[in-house]
């Protein structure tokens with residue numbers, strides 16, 4: 001950190017030396033020239049000087065590289081934008097008590113992995129009773145009714161199931177980001193819910209996965225985005241905050 005502690009540089013061997021390590025693959029076979037090409041790319045990315053620390057052939061015509069070098073860029077902490085938790089973190093007992101008292105019915109959650117995505121570990125971490133990071137999942141909460149549709153659910157099927165279950169919240173997981181599949185699928189999902197429900201009746205739309213930008217709710221048309229390391233308690237607390245504390249939900 002420098003004087004006013006708002007500017008930082010990466011650290012490697014000595015404080016403020018700017019050292020970073022990056023990895024990438026080039027579509028060329030592994031030889032001396034390929035290693036030179038990796039260093040040229042590193043220099044163009046602003047790593048100066050850069051060292052090649054790892055090169056490994058990947059199939060016939062590709063090479064994977066790791067380079068280590070110093071960047072001149074600085075991080076301005078005052079300009080960093082993140083989504084801070086803006087609701088209190090509640091325990092399961094508190095969540096159940098609020099739902100029971102204020103909704104006087106169970107809060108219904110429908111969850112799924114949509115599109116061709118088969119990565120269910122993330123949504124299961126949030127929903128399954130066995131939970132994640134030492135916390136029980138939403139199925140453990142007595143006042144929540146959880147319908148987990150699993151993997152590769154088509155958007156029309158999700159909309160219909162959400163309607164049939166009278167879902168208060170729809171929780172969608174997207175892990176695969178190839179060709180921005182997570183963004184396209186999420187936009188398709190949020191547009192379909194907006195078309196199928198009048199604004200006042202639309203379920204809360206929550207999407208999660210390790211590579212989302214939590215600031216992108218507006219662009220994706222969802223109410224909240226959760227990223228890497230999300231815990232079930234954070235999600236349960238958010239649902240109570242958004243569905244019970246912020247707006248009055250009609251009893252069934």
Ligand code: B12
Nearest residue numbers: 117118119120121122171173176177178208209210229230
């Ligand atoms: C396990 C795994 C698989 C398993 C999945 C098993 C299953 N039932 O889920 C199998 C073997 C099936 C698999 C297949 C594939 N996989 Co895979 N897989 C992984 C791996 C190793 C771990 C993912 C995981 O389980 N993480 C643990 C969970 C707990 O973390 P999480 O998903 O981030 O979830 C947390 C948060 O993100 C958040 N969260 C997630 N979802 C939601 C939803 C909501 C509503 C909320 C609130 C929060 C939330 O909360 C969770 C808890 O904190 C990753 C690499 C990695 N290390 O991440 C690759 C990875 C995701 N897979 C990858 C790929 C490419 C594939 C395949 C295409 C491979 C292939 N060529 O066949 C296929 C695709 C299959 C398909 N149709 O989707 C790539 C994706 C690359 C990309 N850019 O998209 C990765 C990153 C590996 C890599 N480095 O290449 N995979």
